[in-house]
Amino acid sequence: MQKSKTVDLTSGGVWLTLFKYTLPLFGCAMVQQLYSMVDLLVVGNFSAGGALSVDAVGNATNVINILLAFAIGANGGCSVIVAKHFGEKSNLKVRETVNTSALSFSVMCAVIMTLGLALAPQFLTALSVHGSYYNDCLMYLYIYTGSLPFIFLYNVGCGICSALGDSQTPFIFLVISSLLNVALDFLFVCAFHWDVAGAAWATFISQVISGILTAVVVARKLSAIRPESKPRLFNVEIFKDLTATSIPIILQQSFVSVGNFFVMRRINELGEDATTGFTTAFKLVTISNTGVINMTNGLANFASQNKAAQNYGRIRQGYLAVLTFGLVVSAVFLTLFIALPEPFTRLFVDKTKLTPAALEYSKQFLVIVSAFLPAVTIKIVSDGVVRGCGGNIGFAVSTFTDLILRVALVYILTSAGWGFAGVCWAWAIGWSVSMCLAVAFYIRIKCLRGVKLFPRAARKG
Numbered sequence: 328m329q330k331s332k333t334v335d336l337t338s339g340g341v342w343l344t345l346f347k348y349t350l351p352l353f354g355c356a357m358v359q360q361l362y363s364m365v366d367l368l369v370v371g372n373f374s375a376g377g378a379l380s381v382d383a384v385g386n387a388t389n390v391i392n393i394l395l396a397f398a399i400g401a402n403g404g405c406s407v408i409v410a411k412h413f414g415e416k417s418n419l420k421v422r423e424t425v426n427t428s429a430l431s432f433s434v435m436c437a438v439i440m441t442l443g444l445a446l447a448p449q450f451l452t453a454l455s456v457h458g459s460y461y462n463d464c465l466m467y468l469y470i471y472t473g474s475l476p477f478i479f480l481y482n483v484g485c486g487i488c489s490a491l492g493d494s495q496t497p498f499i500f501l502v503i504s505s506l507l508n509v510a511l512d513f514l515f516v517c518a519f520h521w522d523v524a525g526a527a528w529a530t531f532i533s534q535v536i537s538g539i540l541t542a543v544v545v546a547r548k549l550s551a552i553r554p555e556s557k558p559r560l561f562n563v564e565i566f567k568d569l570t571a572t573s574i575p576i577i578l579q580q581s582f583v584s585v586g587n588f589f590v591m592r593r594i595n596e597l598g599e600d601a602t603t604g605f606t607t608a609f610k611l612v613t614i615s616n617t618g619v620i621n622m623t624n625g626l627a628n629f630a631s632q633n634k635a636a637q638n639y640g641r642i643r644q645g646y647l648a649v650l651t652f653g654l655v656v657s658a659v660f661l662t663l664f665i666a667l668p669e670p671f672t673r674l675f676v677d678k679t680k681l682t683p684a685a686l687e688y689s690k691q692f693l694v695i696v697s698a699f700l701p702a703v704t705i706k707i708v709s710d711g712v713v714r715g716c717g718g719n720i721g722f723a724v725s726t727f728t729d730l731i732l733r734v735a736l737v738y739i740l741t742s743a744g745w746g747f748a749g750v751c752w753a754w755a756i757g758w759s760v761s762m763c764l765a766v767a768f769y770i771r772i773k774c775l776r777g778v779k780l781f782p783r784a785a786r787k788g
Contacts, residue, residue, distance in 0.1 A: 336492060336629045337414055337636040341644040349625035349649065351494040355485070356621030358498070358505045360614045366526040367610060369512045371676040374522040378603045378676050378685060383463035383523050385606030389584070389591045390450045391471050394443045396580030398475070398482040401432040403624055404573025406486035407631050407715065408565065413491055414632035420565070421491075422558035425549060427565045428483055436479040443472040454588065455595040457602075463523040470527035477538030484541035490628050491548060500540040508533035575719040578727075586730040590737050594750060601747055604688025607675045608668075612696055615660035619653040619704055623711030630715025639778045642712060646769070650708045657700035664697040688747050695751035703758040709765035713772065721768030729761030 336344060370380035405428040412420035447468045456464055485497040508529050515525025594605045626649045633641045664671060668690035673681065706725060714722045733753045740749025 335413075336410075336632045337638050337641070341641050342648045345626070345629055345645050345648050346652070348489075348492060348494050348629070349622040351498040352489060352621045352625040353618040355494070355498045355501050356617045357614070358501050360617050364610060364614065365509050365512050366530060367607070367675050369516045370523055370526050371607075373513075373517045374526075375520075378681055379460040379599070380463060380523050381606055381676055382457070382599060382602045383460040384467055384526065385602065385610075386451065386454055386456050386460075386591060386595070387464045387467040387471065389454065389588050390443075390447070390468055392584040393581055393588065394439055394472065394475060395478065396584050397435055397439050397577055398479045399580045400573045400577030401428070401435065401479060402482035402486035403576040403627070403714075404428075404486075404569050405432070405483050406490040406624060406628055407572050408568050409487055409490035410628040410631040411635050414635035417555075418552050419554035419556060419558055421552055422549065422554045423562040424565050424569070425487060425545075426558060426560050427562050428487075428569060430561055431566060431569065432479055432483055436476055440472060440475045443475065444469065447472065453592065455592050457595065457599060459599075466524050467527040470524065470531055474531045474534040477534045480538035481534070481541045484538070484545045486624075487545050488541070488548065489625055493544075493548070494625060496544050497541050500544070501537050503540070504533040504537035507536060572719065575714075575723045578723060582727055582730050586734040589734050590750070590753075593737055593741060594747075597741070597747060600682050600684040601688055603676065603681070603685040604672075604747070605692060605750065607672050607685075608689040608692035608696075610675070611664065611671055611693060612700075615657065615664070615697070615700060616703055616707065619649075619656060620707055622649055622653070623707050626708065626711040627715035630712050634716050634774060639774050642716070643775060643778055646708065646712050649711070650705065653704040653708050654701055657704040661697045661700050664693040668693040691747060692751050692754075695748070696754045699755045699758045702762040706758065706762040706765040709762075709769040713765070713768050716772050716774060718768055718772060721765075721771070725761045725764040725768060728764055729757040732760055733757035 336348060338344075366384050367381055370384055371378065374380040405424065408424050408428075409421055412424060447465060451461060451464055451468070481497075481501075488494065488497050511529035511532060512526055515521045515529050519525060521528070591602075591605075594601050626645055629645050630642045633639070633645070669686065671693065672686055672689040676685075706729070710722050710725060733756075736753035736756055737750050740753060741747070743749070745752070
């Protein structure tokens, strides 16, 4: 196992330092998406249910994302606070942040897992899940919810590692577990014919391995950080900071997931073809921006460390670097999805099991929504700097505006006769408006006002 390391993000060339730090985070997100993508691909092409199996996994994922919002919030909150104290060179506060995070997020995980298992049938009923794939959907949801402790363990551990400047080790372990997930998917679904349940168990086992490996790395890193005095197991002030930082992220993720939940309910009401088309296309669009979202978690840590060190010029340069990369990525996906919507859709469902109507719905969503990928990229990157500089309110406002607009417009436009096209344009409008808000909040960051992009000397204060 490689030697534990930490990285100071407040010195060195901005572009090189930031990309060495955030590119593994980008890769980490893309590999994580491989979990659910391979589940869809395998069940869609090799299970007996075909398109109905895709609908089962897609609907279960909408519920799972609500539960995962808390794990993502734990990651982001812990990461920013650890990065802050690491930038201040306070080993004691770093250790106390880790201790406080471990206790508080363990309790949160236990509560969320209990609620998820107890309310799973009610979630699916609220989603208007069709009887033809209800049982498969419920089974997938139960199995996945059982893996939540390891998902929390991975997310908090990954947040600690990235805050200390090591984004490579969790990525390596995630690649290992993802390759195992792919192998187990084919084994359980194709060889054992467990169908949707097989895909769920493959993911469960992979999550367990990635969580345990990340925990081992975190333990090694903590042993190398020697505090000035004995750290407390629970620090009330740090808990307040964690809460203040995590809650906006949790609310953002959960509100988005709840919004998508109601969107999915409306799409289910449009019929099974609409469900299949949306599930496949939405997964592809999610893959296209998830990597950039994870990079901006790293950008938030970068901004947090440099704000603590009063290196404000580096924050602006970091924003430009990640924004440039994100726009290039969005342009690549935009081109691929608009040029080849049908081949990408057929990746997920065997052509003999995919109806012409479902194919058209997927192509329509890909073509319309992909055109606005640059807009959501600008929003995501701007949010990252705002969050890293302590602007949680601005981050929440831009995100909730996007969510509320999308949910409201889905119901308004589909009811007004737009049909499935109304779903597509709801996404486009929501992303565009929230982009404008996110940029406005970035411009208003106090510590960056009047700071030159490339100062002649390091700026202090």
